[in-house]
Each structure stands twice: as C-alpha cells, then as structure tokens.
Amino acid sequence: MNAALPSAAVRRDIEGLRALAVLAVVAGHVAPSLLQGGFCGVDVFFVISGYLIGRHLLEDIEAGRFSFLHFYARRARRILPALVTVLIGVWGVGWLILSGPELSALGRHIAAAAVFSNNILLWSETGYFDTAATSKPLLHLWSLGIEEQFYLLVPLLLWLGARGRDASVRWVGRASLVSLLILLIEPMPSFFLLHTRFWELGAGVATGYLSLKAAALGRGTLAVSKARYRELLLWALALMFVVALRLGAREDDAGQASLAASLALGGLFILGICTAQLASAYQRPAAWQKLAALCQRHVLRLRAAAASAGLALIAGSMLAMTPADWPGAQTLFPVLGTALVIAAGPGTAVNRLLAAAPLVFVGSISYPLYLWHWPALVFSRFLGGAGLATSLIPVCAAFLLAWATREWVEDPIRFGRLAGRAVAAPPVWAVSLALVLTGLVGVSAVATEGYPGRFSPALRAIASWSVPDPYSPWRANRCYQQPGVTAPYAPECTPERRPGIPQVLLWGDSHAADLYPGLLELQTRDGFGVVQWTAAGCPPTRTALVREQPACSERRAAALAAMTRLAPDTVLLAGAWELYLDWGASEDRIVAATQDVIGWLRQSGVRQIVLFGPAPTWNATLPTDLFRYMSLRRTEHVPLRLGSVTDEVRRLDGALAAQAVAAHVRYVSVLDRFCDSRGCRTQGREGQVPPDLLFRDRDHLTVSGSRFLLDAAACQIFVDPSCPASP
Numbered sequence: 001m002n003a004a005l006p007s008a009a010v011r012r013d014i015e016g017l018r019a020l021a022v023l024a025v026v027a028g029h030v031a032p033s034l035l036q037g038g039f040c041g042v043d044v045f046f047v048i049s050g051y052l053i054g055r056h057l058l059e060d061i062e063a064g065r066f067s068f069l070h071f072y073a074r075r076a077r078r079i080l081p082a083l084v085t086v087l088i089g090v091w092g093v094g095w096l097i098l099s100g101p102e103l104s105a106l107g108r109h110i111a112a113a114a115v116f117s118n119n120i121l122l123w124s125e126t127g128y129f130d131t132a133a134t135s136k137p138l139l140h141l142w143s144l145g146i147e148e149q150f151y152l153l154v155p156l157l158l159w160l161g162a163r164g165r166d167a168s169v170r171w172v173g174r175a176s177l178v179s180l181l182i183l184l185i186e187p188m189p190s191f192f193l194l195h196t197r198f199w200e201l202g203a204g205v206a207t208g209y210l211s212l213k214a215a216a217l218g219r220g221t222l223a224v225s226k227a228r229y230r231e232l233l234l235w236a237l238a239l240m241f242v243v244a245l246r247l248g249a250r251e252d253d254a255g256q257a258s259l260a261a262s263l264a265l266g267g268l269f270i271l272g273i274c275t276a277q278l279a280s281a282y283q284r285p286a287a288w289q290k291l292a293a294l295c296q297r298h299v300l301r302l303r304a305a306a307a308s309a310g311l312a313l314i315a316g317s318m319l320a321m322t323p324a325d326w327p328g329a330q331t332l333f334p335v336l337g338t339a340l341v342i343a344a345g346p347g348t349a350v351n352r353l354l355a356a357a358p359l360v361f362v363g364s365i366s367y368p369l370y371l372w373h374w375p376a377l378v379f380s381r382f383l384g385g386a387g388l389a390t391s392l393i394p395v396c397a398a399f400l401l402a403w404a405t406r407e408w409v410e411d412p413i414r415f416g417r418l419a420g421r422a423v424a425a426p427p428v429w430a431v432s433l434a435l436v437l438t439g440l441v442g443v444s445a446v447a448t449e450g451y452p453g454r455f456s457p458a459l460r461a462i463a464s465w466s467v468p469d470p471y472s473p474w475r476a477n478r479c480y481q482q483p484g485v486t487a488p489y490a491p492e493c494t495p496e497r498r499p500g501i502p503q504v505l506l507w508g509d510s511h512a513a514d515l516y517p518g519l520l521e522l523q524t525r526d527g528f529g530v531v532q533w534t535a536a537g538c539p540p541t542r543t544a545l546v547r548e549q550p551a552c553s554e555r556r557a558a559a560l561a562a563m564t565r566l567a568p569d570t571v572l573l574a575g576a577w578e579l580y581l582d583w584g585a586s587e588d589r590i591v592a593a594t595q596d597v598i599g600w601l602r603q604s605g606v607r608q609i610v611l612f613g614p615a616p617t618w619n620a621t622l623p624t625d626l627f628r629y630m631s632l633r634r635t636e637h638v639p640l641r642l643g644s645v646t647d648e649v650r651r652l653d654g655a656l657a658a659q660a661v662a663a664h665v666r667y668v669s670v671l672d673r674f675c676d677s678r679g680c681r682t683q684g685r686e687g688q689v690p691p692d693l694l695f696r697d698r699d700h701l702t703v704s705g706s707r708f709l710l711d712a713a714a715c716q717i718f719v720d721p722s723c724p725a726s727p
Contacts, residue, residue, distance in 0.1 A: 013346045014048060015363030016354030017338065021045050022366040024318045026373050026398070030391045033648060036584075037321030040334040042143050043200055044314060045370075047338035049147055050154075050204020054169070057158050058212055061167040071155050073428045079148070081413040082405050084434045086371040087113060089401075090137050091441060093379050099463035099627050100450030102135075102620070107445025109138040112145075114439025119145035123192040134381055135620040140374040142192045149194045150201045158205075169209045170228070176202025177235050184242050184265075187550070189327055196327055200335050207339045218292045220285055232279045240272035246329070260321060264329035267336070307344035307351055313337025324546040324584035368410065369402035376401075381619055382628055458636040463627040467696045473703050474513035479532035486551045488558070493532045494566070503529040504717070505568035507559065508540040511615060512574035514701040518710025519572075526718070531568060533559055539575035541593040542600060546583045563604055570608040570717065571601055576699065577656070578614035578649045587648075591655050598663050609665040610717050613653045615699060616645055616671060616680040622695040626682060638691045641679035645671055668713040684708050 021041035028038015060066040087110050094106045112121040119142035154172060161168035179198035183189050189196040216222040243265050281287045295302060314337040321330060344351060362369070376394035412418045416425035445451065452460050474480040479493035497503050506512055506519060513534040523530050537549035542560065544553065577590055594611060601609055618625045622642075629642060653671050660667035674680045674694070684692040684704040694705030701709065710717075 011346050012355035012360050013351035014052070014342065014354075015366075016356060016359035017044065017341060017363070018048060018366040019359040019362035020314070020354070021048070022370050023362065025370065026395060028318075029374060029377055030395060035318060036323075037318040039323060039326070040314070040317040040321055043317075043327075043331055043334040044338045045143065046147070046197065046200040047204040047207070047335055048342070050150070050201035051208045051339075051342050052204075053151065053154065054158070054172070054205030055208030055212065057155055058167040058169075058209055061158060061162050062165050062212075064165055066155075066159070066162075068155055068159075072151075075148075075151055076428050076431055077414045077425075079144075080431045080435050081409045082368040082371055083113070083144070084431075084438050085405055085409050086368070086375065087138075087438045087442075089372075090375045091438075091445075093375070094137070095451075095454070097379070097382060097628060097632065098450070099455075099624055099631075100452035100460065101463065102624060103445050103450035104448075105450075106137060107442040107450070109136065109141070110442030111439045111446065112442075113138055113141050114435050114442065116145050116148035118142055119149075119192040119194070123190060126192070134378060135624075137375040137378045139378075140370065144371075146192075146194050146197050147201070150198065154201075154205065167209070167212075169205055172202050172205050174235075176206070177239065180268075181238065181242055183327060183331070184246055184268075184329060191327060200331065203335050203339050204342075207342050211343060218296065220282070220288045220292065224279075224282060226283075229279055229283055233276055236272045236276040236279070240269055243269045243272065243329075258325075260330040260333070261325060261328050264332040267332055268329060303344045304348045304350070306340040307348040310337040310340030310342075310344065311350050314341070322584045322586075365399075365402040365406050368405035369398060372401045372405070373398040383632070384629075455631060456636070459627055459631050461690065462623055462630065462638065465623040465690060465693065467702055470696055470700075473517045473706075474510075474534065475516065475532065479516070479534060480510070480513040481535040481551075481555075483536045483549055484551075485535075486554070489533060494562075495529055495531065498529060501527065501529050502569040502718075503531060503566075504570045504572060505531040505533065505563075505566065506572045506574070507533050508572075508574040509534065509538050509576055510536050510700060511576045511612070512540065512572070514706055515572065515574055515612070515710060516706070517703040518706035518708070521707050522710055522714055522717075528718075531566065539577075539580065539593070540573040541575070541597050543593050543596060545575075545580045545590070545593060546585045547580070560600075563601070563606075567605060569606075570610065571606050572610045572612065572717065573597065574612035576615075577652060578617055579699065581614070581648060581652055587652050587655055590652065591659055594656060595659055595663065598659075598665055602663075609663075610668060610713075611656060611660050611665055612668045612713075613656050613670050614649050615701075616643065616674050616695075617649075617699045618643060618695065619698075621697045622682060622693055626691075626693075638683065639679075640681065640683060640686060641676075642682050643675075643680050645675050645680070666716045668709075668716050670709065673709055673712045681708075 021044035024035060024038040024041035024044075026038075027035045028041070032038070057066065057071065060071075090106070091110060094103050098106060109118055109121060112118040118138060122136075122139065122142050153175070157171040157175060158167065158169065161170045161172070176199040179195055179202065183196045183199065186196065210217070213222055247262065247265050247269075281291055313333045317330075317334040317337065321333070341350065341354070346352070346355065373395060376398045377391060380391065380394040407419070412423050413425055413431060416423055455463070471480065471482070475490075475493070476482060477485065477487075478490040481487065481489070504519070504523075506515060513532075516530075516532055516534070519530055522528075533555075535549070535552065535555050537547065538552035538555050539545050539548070540559075542556065544556075573594065580590060581587065598609055598611070620628075625642060626638060629639060630636060650671065653669055657667045657669060681694060682691075684694055684707075686692075692704050693702055694708055696702045696705075
C-alpha cells in the first residue's frame with residue numbers, strides 16, 4: 001500500500017486534461033449559452049478515471065500485489081475526505097436558508113450521496129414536473145455515484161479475467177460493449193444511470209490496458225486465442241448491425257444534435273470495421289508484423305496526430321454539443337478524444353501544452369472544485385445572484401474552497417502532509433465513519449421534515465403553500481393527459497360545434513392547460529365553444545422538440561388529422577418555450593417550429609391564430625422563492641413583485657413576437673403581462689390570507705394566475721373593435 005505510485009499517476013498532461021474538463025463543466029454551468037457543451041467535461045472525467053484506476057489495477061495484478069481491501073482503502077482516502085467536507089458545508093448553508101421541505105429534500109440527497117446512489121435518486125425524481133435542476137445543490141453528484149458504482153465492479157471484473165499474473169480486460173470489455181449497445185438501442189438513454197455510462201469508463205480501462213500491452217502487441221506476442229478472436233469479431237459485427245439499424249431508423253432531421261448523432265453512428269460503424277480488420281490481421285503474423293513495422297517508423301507522427309485529433313474532438317464537443325439527446329451516440333466524440341490524448345503519451349506538443357503549470361494546478365484541485373462549484377452556484381442563485389457577472393463570485397469562492405480542501409483536508413488524510421509538514425493520517429475506518437455520520441445527518445432532516453421549527457409560523461406557512469388537487473382545473477386525465485398516459489382525449493374535450501357560436505381550440509402542453517381556467521371564465525362571459533387538446537411535454541408543433549414525452553408523436557399526428565375536420569375559428573398555441581430553450585432547443589429551432597405550424601394552420605383555413613410566448617420561471621417555486629426572500633429580510637410581508645427574466649428568454653420572446661407580426665397572427669407576451677423592470681408579479685389580490693399567488697410551482701399558473709393572464713389577453717384572442725391593434 002505504501003509502494004511508489006505507478007507511472008500513470010504522475011502524468012502532468014493528464015492533470016491538465018482534468019483541468020480542461022473541470023473548467024469546461026464550471027463554464028458550462030455559469031454561461032451555458034457561451035459554452036453549451038461544457039457538460040462534456042464529465043465524459044472526459046469518466047475516461048480519465050477509467051484509465052487511471054484500470055491501469056493501476058492491471059499493474060497491481062501483474063505485479064502480484066492486487067488486493068480488494070487495499071484498492072477500496074485507497075479509494076476511500078481519495079474520495080471521502082473532500083466529499084464529507086462538501087456535504088457538511090452544504091448542510092450548514094441549507095440549515096440557514098432552506099425551507100423545511102427543501103432541507104428535507106437536501107437530506108435525502110445527502111443520505112444518498114453517503115451510499116453513492118445519488119444518481120439513482122435523481123433518476124427516480126426525473127419527471128415532467130420535477131424540481132428544477134438549478135434548485136438541487138447536490139445534483140452534480142450523479143457522476144460521482146456512477147464512478148463509485150463502477151469502482152465496485154471493475155476490480156471484480158479484472159480479477160475474473162486474470163489468469164494468475166496475466167491481466168485481462170475481457171470482462172470489462174464485454175460489459176462496456178453491452179453498455180454501448182444499450183445506449184444505442186434505448187429510445188431515451190438514461191442520463192443518470194451506470195448502464196449507459198459504463199462504456200465511457202470502460203474505454204479508459206481499455207486505453208490503460210493497451211498502453212501496458214503496447215510492446216507485446218507490437219511484437220505480436222500478446223496471446224489472443226481463436227475463441228477470443230471469433231468473439232471479438234462477433235462483437236464488432238453486433239455493433240455494426242445495431243449502428244446500421246439506428247442509422248436506418250433516424251428521422252430526416254437536420255438539427256445539430258441529430259447531425260452529431262449521425263456522424264457518431266458513422267464513426268462507430270467505421271470503428272467496428274477497423275476492429276474486425278485489426279483482429280483479422282493479428283491472426284496473420286506476417287501481415288501484423290508489416291503493419292507494426294509501418295506504425296513504428298511513423299510512431300511520433302501517429303502520436304502527434306492522435307493527440308491533435310483527440311484535443312480537437314474534445315474541444316469541438318465542448319463548443320458544439322448541446323444537452324439534447326445526451327448521452328447518445330455523439331458521446332463518442334469526447335470519449336474517443338480523451339482516449340486518443342491519453343494514448344498519445346506525454347511527449348507530444350499537445351500533451352506538453354496540457355502539462356503547463358497553471359493547468360496542472362487546476363487539475364490538482366479538480367475533484368474538490370467539481371464538488372464545490374455547483375452548490376456555490378445554486379446557493380448564490382437562491383440568494384438572488386443571477387447573470388454572468390454575479391456568478392463569478394461563487395466560482396471564485398469554489399476555487400478558494402477547493403484549494404483549502406486539498407491543503408487542509410485531502411493532503412493530511414491521503415498523504416499525512418499538512419502545510420509541508422508530516423502529520424499522522426487518520427485510519428480509513430475513521431474516514432468511513434465520518435461519511436456514515438454525515439449520511440445520518442441527512443436522514444435526520446428527512447425524518448423531521450426539514451426541522452421546520454427553525455422559522456416563524458408565517459414563514460412556514462408560505463414555504464408550505466400549495467394548491468389542493470392542482471390538476472383538476474386543467475381537466476386532468478380527460479382533456480389534459482399526464483406524463484405516460486396514452487389514452488385519447490375524452491369526448492367532452494371536443495364538443496360539437498353549435499351553429500353561429502365561435503369555436504376556440506386550446507392546443508399545447510401543460511402551459512396550454514394553464515390557460516383553461518381563465519379561458520373558461522371568458523367562455524362563461526362571452527359564450528364561445530372551447531376545444532382542449534393538451535398533454536404534458538407535447539408542444540403545439542408539427543416537429544418534435546427536446547425532451548418530449550413518448551406519446552407526443554402519436555398525439556401530434558392525431559391532432560393534425562383532426563384539425564381539418566374540426567375547422568376551429570381560433571387556435572390558441574401555448575407551450576413551455578422557455579423550458580424547451582433551457583433543455584437544449586435553440587431559439588432558432590423553437591421559432592422555426594412555431595412558424596411551421598402557423599403556416600400549416602393558415603393553409604388549413606384557420607382564420608385566427610394566437611401564439612402565447614414564454615412565461616417567467618422561478619428559481620425553485622414561487623412559494624419557496626417568497627419564503628427565501630422574506631426569511632433573509634426578516635419580514636412577513638409578501639412582496640408584490642420578485643425575481644427577473646433571463647436575457648435568453650427575453651430574446652426568445654422578442655423573436656416569437658417578431659415572427660407573429662410577420663405571419664399576421666396575434667401574439668401574447670406572457671412576460672409583459674407578468675414582469676417589468678421591478679420583477680415579476682407574485683399575487684393577484686394583495687393582502688389575502690393565504691396569499692393569492694399567481695404561480696403554484698416553478699412555472700405553472702394557479703387558477704388566479706390563469707384568470708389574470710387571460711383577462712389581460714382577451715383583446716388579443718377575440719377580434720373586437722374596441723381592442724388595440726395586434727400584437
């Protein structure tokens with residue numbers, strides 16, 4: 001256990017690669033519009049982790065010093081000190097500023113993090129109405145959960161594949177190929193779970209194995225039996241077959257994510273061919289020796305080309321990728337790029353650049369920096385910080401905390417070194433006990449429902465404000481279908497047209513269902529007919545947008561087919577445009593989708609079309625944001641206005657409004673109805689107890705909010721000489 005570290009552990013270029021990965025993640029979280037693919041840094045981390053851990057284990061096996069106990073002891077000293085420190089720090093801040101429900105939710109995540117299952121908890125919470133990612137301080141620990149679950153499996157898989165001191169990655173390779181095939185086959189691969197991410201870490205292990213066996217491969221002396229050769233060919237053929245099926249099944253979509261996925265699928269097909277060809281050549285010694293000699297003559301050029309191509313793939317992924325359909329086939333690019341940079345070795349110009357002192361320093365604190373940066377950003381937003389400039393404060397704090405964590409926590413526990421002086425490192429059991437106790441602190445928050453006695457009754461009331469049966473006003477499971485429901489709309493949703501009575505069709509997702517209570521009040525007053533076709537996550541477009549529900553394509557086809565028979569006088573189009581933008585759909589894509597459906601409705605004979613724009617969103621939920629504002633200012637007065645609208649959503653609102661003018665349709669700026677320079681309106685009638693809030697969660701209206709919006713927008717829905725000109 002005290003033996004010298006293997007050579008792979010001291011490669012400065014890999015520290016620089018870590019720095020590049022963590023800086024990309026931080027930048028992507030601070031300014032996603034500037035570095036939309038910053039999340040690819042996590043995929044880079046996965047490959048690096050697989051390489052370092054896999055190579056260390058393989059070297060231990062071949063040196064005869066492999067031990068499960070020693071491996072997990074080293075992992076505990078590496079992972080737990082910084083993790084426990086961050087969990088305690090996040091808990092302390094949460095105690096001060098989080099409401100009871102929020103602290104209880106944080107407690108669940110702390111408890112899950114203590115057993116490295118935060119990714120599973122996040123997966124179980126994923127849904128159309130899930131709490132916003134920006135309100136989960138430990139959201140980023142999903143990747144740590146995946147790594148630790150991988151670490152539980154990889155020593156066993158390498159041990160099973162070994163023959164004495166002859167190390168093998170056969171079982172890791174098999175599991176990685178199964179993982180990759182699952183990723184390609186699943187309609188919606190899971191972002192948070194190991195089974196679609198295993199292959200990324202496995203690619204790192206394979207890179208480590210090939211680097212150790214490079215000399216034997218070059219000589220052709222690495223034993224590969226006929227059975228192993230045939231198995232490798234079968235895996236290559238299976239990969240090529242699945243890729244061919246996926247390419248054949250792809251829709252004709254020129255979107256950025258679709259183009260990247262198609263290119264990646266093509267790349268995987270080529271990799272399958274190359275694997276089969278190389279395996280075949282290896283079985284023919286003369287052919288292999290000729291190929292090996294050719295590679296040896298140009299080894300420096302090949303290494304330089306690999307490093308350059310790898311860095312280009314990583315940089316291109318970070319600059320061009322979007323979160324849409326991730327992880328998918330396009331995950332190949334950062335994974336392959338990282339493997340190429342590592343395999344090139346430390347001697348190339350690219351690797352020497354990565355080994356520069358500033359990058360090495362950032363790489364040395366990359367793990368605690370990753371742990372600290374996201375909670376710092378989330379708590380900063382909770383306290384009112386928004387925008388690029390104000391995000392620099394929590395980022396600087398995260399860098400400082402990361403350095404302090406390395407110097408004052410990690411180094412003493414890992415290496416017995418504090419401020420350059422030798423100290424006694426605590427035993428592993430003490431470090432593990434600290435994690436257990438931290439997990440129990442999280443459990444206590446869940447058991448006590450977040451210690452609500454910390455705040456006054458009035459603040460507890462606003463924090464727990466809710467609407468009983470919130471989906472009933474939407475005619476849920478009749479005219480608004482919840483996620484996962486495939487049943488058709490009830491007959492009452494499409495009533496028979498009455499002679500001489502105008503008919504209004506309300507079409508869209510839950511943000512369209514939001515409008516029904518207000519529309520119902522207008523119907524009572526003005527006597528028009530209402531048709532309601534609304535479903536969770538199904539925008540009123542003819543083309544798909546990101547994160548749609550599986551049933552949306554069928555509902556869309558049925559709606560378009562029924563539209564011509566229905567011939568409504570007015571169609572109201574409403575969608576969660578601001579959320580689709582946040583989920584990865586570009587402004588241009590959203591504008592093009594609405595422009596397309598408006599043109600189609602015009603051709604179908606619809607006389608009046610009204611497009612509702614993006615709506616304001618709150619940091620967590622409106623009640624929670626009010627609680628935080630009031631508790632920090634020690635007031636029990638509910639403010640009339642709060643929050644602000646991001647520049648991205650404002651630009652989208654302007655683009656949709658301009659498109660509506662060009663298409664001669666009416667446009668309702670939901671932002672203008674609720675928000676101004678002082679903030680966004682929180683209440684209808686002031687002074688009521690409980691307060692008459694206009695939003696019930698992060699982005700959905702209450703009945704009062706729906707009536708408030710529709711009353712203000714009535715003139716833009718119905719042609720009336722007394723109304724101002726549209727839009």
